[in-house]
Structures are given as C-alpha cells and as structure tokens.
Amino acid sequence: MLSHAAEVSLSKYMTLLLRHQPERQGLVLDPEDGSCTLEELLNVITAASKWSKVTEADLRQVTANSDKQRFEIEGGRIKARYGHSHTKVAYTPGTPPPVLMHGTHQGVLPVIMDEGLRPMGRRYVHLSEGVHFAGLAGSRRGKLVLLSVDTVEAARLGVSFYYAGNEVWLADTVPPGCLAVYEPQAREHIK
Template structure:
C-alpha cells in the first residue's frame, strides 16, 4: 500500500501523462476514449527513476483511492475520466438529473452568470450530480461558490450533456440563463 503523499504524487503524474501530455512520454491514447493499456502506462512509469518500482497494483490503488475519481480502469485499459488537453475525447450522451452543480469562486462567478459556463482550457465544462465533487473542484480556486444548472431548460435549448462517470457530466458550454447561485436548499437566480 502506498503512503498518502506517494499516492498523491503518483496520481498527479498519471494525470500529467493521461490527461495533458501523453505524447511527451511516447504514449499513444485511443482517439475515441482516451485510454491506453495499463501495461503501456506501467512501461512509461518504469523508465522514470522515481516510479521505476511501481506495479499494476499501485496503479489500481491510485485509481480506487482517488477522491476525485480522475481515472477509470476497464479490463486491461486505463484512462483519465475527464480534463484532457489533447485530442477531444468522446463521451456518451446522457439525460442529466434536473439540477447539476458547478464549483467556482467568488471572482469567476459574476462573469459566469453573465457569459455562461465555458470550457476555457479544457475540452468540456465539468458538472456534478451532487455537491461533493463541485465543492472539491471549486474550493481549490479560492472562496467557493456553487452554481446550480437547470438542465431541463438547458436541454430544451439544445445543450447536450455527456456522462463522464462517477457523478460527473460534461457539456460543451452552458449559457448564463441556466446558471444560478446555489445557497443550500434555496437557489437564487442571478438578475442583471
């Protein structure tokens, strides 16, 4: 079993490889789902002095214990669930719950409420079925603000939602009129 700090460092390094720069490490990802063979990832890790002793079980442990559920193993393949900065990964279209959540900060919230949610440097806007993942994502950026997304109205207006796994849904963008500040059980609509 890996120590927590080693697990965190390995998780971050795996994110760098699988989400941001696989080509830098000579790793080829499937263009459709962004996956690679676990054996190929292990080979890439093995040539790094710091990670030369890593085994398949260590990778599986990182996947299982990652609070943000950044990775997914399917058979002998692994992929980052979301956040890719390489070729756009395809996801299955989904019918979302009536409300999805997005964590942000007090500086970004006013702009989002005017211009909507955009992916910025990511491929998609990340949304959560529950408050847990929205809080995890938003609190690392400063003082937390949770936005609630009216998915029924957004879907009727043509916004398509995709399922990325583990309570995370994605969208290409979400117009401002479907975003509201979430305050506990009470949602407050933004008025300009």
C-alpha cells in the same frame, strides 16, 4: 502499498499523462476514449527513475482511492474519466438529473453569470450530481461558489450532456440563463 503522499504524487503524474501531456512522455492514447493499456501506462511511468518501482497494483490503488474518481480501469485498459486538455474524448450523450452543480470561485462569478460556463483550458465544462465533487473542483483557486445548473432548460436550448462516470457530467458550454448561485435551502433536490 503506496503511502498516502506517494499515492497523491503518482495520481498527479497519472493525471498529467492521461489528461494533459501523454505525447510528451511517448504515451499514445486511443483517440476515441482516451485510454491505453495498463501495461503501456506502467512502462511510461516506470521509465522515470522516481517511479521505477511502481507496479500495476499501485496504479490500481491510485485509481481506487482517487477522491474525484479521476481514472477508470476496464478490461486491462485505463483512462481518465474527464478533465482532458490534450484532445476531445468522445462521450455518449445522456440525460442528466434536472439539476447539476458546478464549483467555481468568487473572482470569476460575474463573468460566468454574464457569459455562461465555458471549458476554458479543458475540452468540456465539468458538472456534478452533488455538491461534494463541485466543491472539490471549485475550492482550488479562491473563495468557493457553487452554481446550480438547470439541465432541463439547458437541453431545451440545445446543450448536450455526457456522463463521464461517478456523478460527473460534461457539456460543451452552459448558457448563463441556466445558472443560479446555489442556495443551501434547495439542498433536497441535490445529493
């Protein structure tokens, strides 16, 4: 069993491989869903001397304990659920709850409220069903600001939403008219 520190470090490496730079390490991901076999990922990871002792059980431990549930294992295959920057993984459109959340920081709020949400360095805008995941994502770069997204209005304007699993939804963009700074008294509508 990995220590907490080793688990976090391995999770970051898995993120690099499955979301951002698979080709740099010779990992080939399925172009449809961004997955590979556990064996393929394990072979790439254990080729690095730092990770030579990693086992499939370690990969499963990291997947199970990820605070944002970044990874999914199904039928001997593993993938990052969201956050890809290397390729645009295909997702099936779905109908989200009426309100989703997006975490950001104070420094970019004026631009977002003027231009809407854009994927920036990723392939999709990341949204969540509750404040927990939105807060984890938004607190990394400065003072956290939570935005609520009116998905009914966004869908009316032509936005498609895709369910990535574990309360995470994706969209290509979200227009500014569908955004509001989250007010805690509106909490009864949000998990």
